[in-house]
Amino acid sequence: MKLANWIYEGPAFWGVSRITASMKDAQLLVYGAVGDSYPVSELSLAYKLLDVPKIRTTQIGRRELSGGAGNKITECLDKIHTGYPEDFIMVAPTSAVSLLKEDISALIRNFAGRHNATVINSPVHPLHDFEYCAAEKTLLQLVREFIGQRTVRYERSSNPSVNIIGPTLLGFHAEEDLEQIKNLMLELGIEINAIIPFNARVDDFKKIPEAWFNLTTCPEISLATLKYLKKEFQQPYVPDVPVGIESTDKFIRDIGKLINRDFSTYAGGDNKIDLNGKYDMQILVFGDYTHAGGLAKFLSHETKVDLVAAGTFLTGWGGKFKEKINHNGCDILITDDADVVNETIKEYKPDVVFGTYNEWTVSKKLNIPAVMVSAPTDRFYRSRSNDSFAGYDGAHNFMKLLDSIS
Numbered sequence: 001m002k003l004a005n006w007i008y009e010g011p012a013f014w015g016v017s018r019i020t021a022s023m024k025d026a027q028l029l030v031y032g033a034v035g036d037s038y039p040v041s042e043l044s045l046a047y048k049l050l051d052v053p054k055i056r057t058t059q060i061g062r063r064e065l066s067g068g069a070g071n072k073i074t075e076c077l078d079k080i081h082t083g084y085p086e087d088f089i090m091v092a093p094t095s096a097v098s099l100l101k102e103d104i105s106a107l108i109r110n111f112a113g114r115h116n117a118t119v120i121n122s123p124v125h126p127l128h129d130f131e132y133c134a135a136e137k138t139l140l141q142l143v144r145e146f147i148g149q150r151t152v153r154y155e156r157s158s159n160p161s162v163n164i165i166g167p168t169l170l171g172f173h174a175e176e177d178l179e180q181i182k183n184l185m186l187e188l189g190i191e192i193n194a195i196i197p198f199n200a201r202v203d204d205f206k207k208i209p210e211a212w213f214n215l216t217t218c219p220e221i222s223l224a225t226l227k228y229l230k231k232e233f234q235q236p237y238v239p240d241v242p243v244g245i246e247s248t249d250k251f252i253r254d255i256g257k258l259i260n261r262d263f264s265t266y267a268g269g270d271n272k273i274d275l276n277g278k279y280d281m282q283i284l285v286f287g288d289y290t291h292a293g294g295l296a297k298f299l300s301h302e303t304k305v306d307l308v309a310a311g312t313f314l315t316g317w318g319g320k321f322k323e324k325i326n327h328n329g330c331d332i333l334i335t336d337d338a339d340v341v342n343e344t345i346k347e348y349k350p351d352v353v354f355g356t357y358n359e360w361t362v363s364k365k366l367n368i369p370a371v372m373v374s375a376p377t378d379r380f381y382r383s384r385s386n387d388s389f390a391g392y393d394g395a396h397n398f399m400k401l402l403d404s405i406s
Helices: 012-022 038-047 062-067 070-083 105-115 131-147 174-188 202-206 219-233 245-259 289-302 315-325 338-348 357-365 391-405
Strands: 026-032 055-059 088-093 119-121 161-165 191-196 213-216 282-287 306-312 331-334 352-355 370-372
Touching (some): 012 055, 012 131, 055 070, 119 131, 131 202, 131 219, 161 174, 161 219, 174 191, 174 391, 213 245, 245 289, 245 391, 282 289, 282 338, 282 357, 289 315, 289 352, 306 315, 315 331, 331 338, 352 357
Parallel strands (some): 026 055, 026 088, 088 119, 282 306, 306 331, 352 370
């Protein structure tokens, strides 16, 4: 089978599933056409799960298309609530059933009222929103749902503490990046208040206002939530993930400013590594904002490699990507058209390509060394690599990788 068209982002319900599947007490009901249940198999294969992910699909057929999907959805909601009465349920449509133009909000309210259950209608548009945007909207909605606007006074923790917001299943190096951030906070003497949404419960969401500040492992998913928490709960945040030595130094200094601590002896201390190796190579980087953007900045600002092109498929983040790279003479690609990226690889013929599964595949056909540094990857990538690129240890990991290629 030949791949005719590469798409960097999944549909809206895929983004919703990344949030709910990451939580311990969440159920997702997807209502769509036959075949829209693939998040279950993807999660199971990627993580070798022993249990079926908490994603249920109600398949809408000809009968529902003609008479409405309300009865089918109610039946599935009843089965889920009966089996998991303590979990909340989120309902998300696929693009296939969006043609029905059926408003199920009243159905959801009635069901929740009758059963004293928490049922949330997904805020995403099945046609207009894609994976990252849908995940961002879903996370923000859950935060609003479970902690709401500020109506009571929340007490901050007695010691400096932080929420880490953004890690999800199916994120590139999500768990590894989270561990790097957690270890860094431990070294700085900062307590972890809550991690959202990875392995979180509703009670973890309710603890969010107790933290002194917020960090993220994936701003593409968490930025809207970070802004909301700053506005409603006066919680400052650091908006980027530290990739590279200089970025990690700045990351630590920024945290110090937020909590009025002096970490100058730690930032820029004994964590320096040799970046002056003679890497006589041309490199192209393409992927998401966090990893591809962070590595592109690291390569162009801190090493002696020739970064010929860098870009992201998240076109809404194009401006921030350009600011991060600060051009530095390389070609900037802000596009979700894989053909444009493929032609750029063929034009430059770089010595190494860092990208998604698409760039890895194209480069291999051209006999160009390639490494996946961003989602989307192939479903088995997680079992082959567990090295984060975040923090000082991440910079070490990446330089070792670069040494092995050069």
